[in-house]
Amino acid sequence: MRIIFGMYLDGVPWSNQLASIGEVRTGPWGLLSILETRLGLSGLPVHPVHRIDEYMRRMEHIDCDTAWFHNSFADDPWSTARQMLMWRDELVEAGWQGDMNTVSSLRLQALTELENLDLPLSPGRPERLRKVIKQLEKGNKVGIASINLVEPWKLLPPVWGYLMGLLQEQGVRIGQLPQPTGSKHTSNLAAVQNILLGNAGHGLVPLKDDSLVLLEADNEWQAAEHLALWLAAAPDFNEQVTIICGSDTSILDQALKRRGLPCLGRAEISRWRQVQQILPLMLANAWKPVDIRLLVEMLSLTKTPFPWFVCHSLLRAIAEEPGVGGRAWEMALDEIETSYRERLAKHGDTQSAEKARQYVQQLQGILVEERFDPGEGIPEGVLRDRCQKVINWLGKGLDKDPMLIEIVSQAREMQKIALGKGKIPRVTLERMLDTVIGAGSQNLDIYEESASWHVVDHPGQVIEPCREIIWWGFQDPMTSSSTYWSQPERSELQAAGVFIEEARCFRHREAKAWQQAFLNAKERFIAIYIARMDGEAVSHHPYWDTICQAVTQTGKEYTGEEARKMVVRKCKEFDNQENWAFAGRNHTLKKVDGAKPVELIPAYRVPEKVIKPKAKLSYSQISALIACPMKWALQYYAGLSLPQSQAIPSGNQMLGTLCHRIVEELYAVQKQWQPEAAAKGAGNLYDQLLPSMASELLLEGRMVEKHRYREEIIRAIYTLVEAINRYGLTVEATEAPLEGEINGISLTGYADLLLRDHGGQAFVLDMKWSISAKYMRQEVEDGSALQLATYAWMLKNAEAAPDVHAGYFMLAQGQFISDSPLLGSNAVIPARSLEETWDMAVATLDEVWNDLEQGSLKAHGIEELWTHMQSGESFDKIRAQRQEQYLEKGMLYLNPLCEYCDFGRLCGWSGGSK
Ligand code: SF4
Structure with a gap:
């Protein structure tokens, strides 16, 4: 066997020849494995x-x-153990065996004590290598005939240098691969290599030489298109x-x-693919208090541990009341039980009721009660x-999605290491999970395809002369720094025969690998530096500076800037060149038609008499119809909405709902x-409703907010x-149903x-927060x-009464806002009565419906x-003018509030049309 050994050669093909026998290229892991096999180890x-x-x-x-490690170990035992x-x-x-006496270092003393324990x-x-x-x-x-080293022997880590010595002693020929000599042409590449x-x-060869190109791209797409x-x-x-x-x-x-x-x-491995979140989320949802965001994340996964109808009901409940165990949550569980029972009964299960009850109990257990x-x-x-549940759920789909195999094996590893641990704190569990998941997994849909070019993952793998070398992603490789061992530690270790690489x-070996790739280019070397990756600015590769420095030295007759310009492109x-020519290759490019921004359409043609209100109207629908019929059509007619996971109330919305509920409960x-x-x-x-209606305030770090909101709500x-009593009012009902009919369509609402x-x-009275x-x-x-x-x-x-009153109560400000004379001098003086406002709204609705009947959706x-783009006038002015125009026709104008609309990208208001 003839081996070519290099510190970066693990993972390369064994040979680049069309056919070869007994020839292996490998790095340390590969060589270790070969030696173990040969030695029967x-x-x-x-x-x-x-x-x-x-x-x-x-x-x-x-x-x-x-103990030297005590404080760290108490805080995070897993990470401390991993580091030690x-x-x-x-x-x-x-070569350390834990048998040396050490006086200089508490770290070495702790390691020695640990090494000498009689525990598995x-x-x-390291043990494999020492064996x-x-x-x-x-x-x-x-039985190895020869080993040719890519790096000089003296540049190998001490242990590998020693191992080579042992092999040489038994007759293995240790040679050195010829060092690259650079290009023999007359070119900028050859000049810099020399x-x-x-x-x-x-x-430097001044004109038209593109044997050496340092290419700068603004982003990955630009670089990718170019290459x-x-x-x-x-x-x-x-x-x-x-x-x-x-x-x-x-x-x-x-x-x-x-x-x-x-x-x-070469897609980077990732631990953030959706399927990889199942196990972490299953475990993250085992802690008290409930973190509603994590629960929503788990229920929103495309491949979730629970059936779709369960997730749908629970997410809808959370969107109503962002917590668990409250009214909405209980109703969702009832809905799930009914649905599950009906499904079982449909299949002739005579115990459907009992099984459905147990099913819901299990759900409640996993999601709410079984928390620690x-x-x-x-x-x-x-x-x-919990891990077994993940294994059982995913086990059914293993044949369809190979990535699930990895998740199942991670769940099994977690099961194994949990054995004998009693209780596992959250920090330890998360670190364990981190280690089990590691860097993540490959995207199995992306793989290398057979090609005429050669691909390597590291410059140290370019060990032969190549005509043209392209270095894709010539950025800072960001290699991790090696362990710091103090000088006294090193001295003691060396005295005991333990040599740790400096x-x-x-760094020297690494720099040599970069140079080796560069010098192996015979006719062309193109390094592509991408200035922004994933939207983040990145620095170029350190070897960029080495090349630029050499360019400046080579082109003595030019200024540094001139010389640099000869290689940097x-x-x-x-861009935009019909006859594209780069680095010895040409292409004729065809101009593509300029992309036109989406045309703004203020009024869509739709089939006549098709889009009309469904059975019931609400205030929200009327408001949408008047403010923007398009929004109403998308939301209420087409039924489009944000995913429930994005509609979880937070902030003022959550506090408003909680406050409403408190008022409702009080007056009940x-x-x-x-x-x-x-x-x-x-x-x-x-305090009672917080877990079910605003559970995020129970999370760690939210204590101050939780107390502040409590005070604010109590004050509200x-x-x-106090205001209700002061104005001599009594509460007749909360959430009082109201109804009416407009143009034959029923209108309902709740006061x-x-x-x-x-x-x-x-x-x-309508309450607002x-x-x-x-x-x-x-x-x-x-x-x-x-x-x-x-x-x-x-x-x-409903009352057939001549006078009714209405108003807002602003909870956070404690303000009553109404035009009612019952408020005396505190009443607002309105521009028109509520009755007149309603008449104007009806006139506007009539026009909107008329438009829809005739097939116009505005x-x-x-x-x-559109007006703003044509006239350049401000939106405020345009809206004031429209309001006037509506008023002249006895109609009500409402601001469409496009900034808060979820459909801006559909209608063209946002997303590049402007
Ligand atoms: S973004 Fe504005 S114009 Fe578009 S649908 Fe929403 S409200 Fe209407």
């Missing part, structure tokens, strides 16, 4: 997670207040091209595919059970309250009750509070308070945008 590898677990048990065994094990492995690989620790790579060395020291033969080799050579075009321009010449993949090639692969070329398939204090930890049995040796310089008990008693009751209800209830004065006059009362007051003043007008009209219909926001 092969064994089953152990997942690192088990070794960390075993080492953690060793640390637990000697942990005490004075990493140091220990580094030492063992270098599965062998890892091989032991066998070689005994003179056991491995400088780097320390040779005298010619200077794909270059490769497609001369496919017959790609055989002698070597591509170094310095970064993810997903975007490049898409560009290659568009040009009919094979993919490189993060500090105390989750019992190992429950953890294993950081500078590692920008992708955008090649008694109809008359004194402010102090109501405030006390509100405080109690706040106090002022509300937050239905009040009565001493004379029996009705007062509809908002940071400012300004806009609601403005509405009432302007006579555009459609909600009040609608409720007042419905109430008047997007009012687009009409305003």
